[in-house]
Amino acid sequence: MATNRTFTMIKPDATAAGNTGKIIDRIIGAGFTIKAMKWTQLSKADAEAFYAVHAERPFYGELVEYMSSAPIVAAILEKDNAVADFRELIGATNPAEAAPGTIRAEFAESIAANAVHGSDSDENAAIEGAFYFNTRELA
């Protein structure tokens, strides 16, 4: 059953470049409601756990180093069709392939440092949201 929530992180390249506010503005402008949000930094162990699903991929070590290199902003977002609509808003993983107007096309530096995370399914949105937030932190 589809839910109306997704999970995002504004990634280290985007917070370090001072793009946090612009990206949040794009997210709200696209019709998403913020249910929870925090500015934090992942330890290496946190990043390994969050991306455990990618542990066998060749870029896992690079991804863990990068994701723990600077602060991130984690958020739970609400909108009808949230998971699919948010993936459309952020664009393809590789910014060279991201459609014009998408957040990654505008802000991503590379396929690794690609500005934002977006959950790929309702199930993962719930798991990823629970990694950062307890129910008392939801608006």
Ligand code: IDP
């Ligand atoms: P997604 O974020 O678009 O869902 P995934 O395939 O789930 O993409 O990969 C998770 C993250 O791992 C990407 O957002 C990116 O930061 C990083 N990543 C993916 N592919 C590569 C790669 O080929 N080289 C380096 N980093 C990558």
Ligand code: MG
């Ligand atoms: Mg993914």
